[in-house]
Amino acid sequence: MASNHFYHKVYLTVAKIPYGKVATYGQIADYINAYGRARQVGWALRRLQLPSNVPWYRVINSKGFITMSFSRHGSDWIQKKLLVNEGIKVDSKMKIDTKQYLWIPKELPYKE
DNA sequence: AGAATGACGCTGA
């Protein structure tokens, strides 16, 4: 199915985020030639059934925060725990120091 | 089918 292709690209790219690093929703959208579709990246990750082999927890919003939402049914707190387990510091406001942890790939992680 | 929703992000005041 064509729509699943978008999700597949999201998962493929997210899987390339290195251990101990994070990326933003917009970044992922950008890398898969879907500039401006950060929301769809969020939908793709929300669709995952946990536990997943995709490191979904390494994706945060552009402000450097873990996005908190009741609709996530606790996965936001699980996200914090998993990131801390990788040595990433997450403060009490769910803020992450992007200067230190943001993934900056040297090459385009996804190519058509 | 039409409207609302949302794990987002840029812009401009």
Added chain:
DNA sequence: TTCAGCGCCATTC
């Protein structure tokens, strides 16, 4: 610097 407003669009109601 902060923040409301708007664009985005698949999914859900």
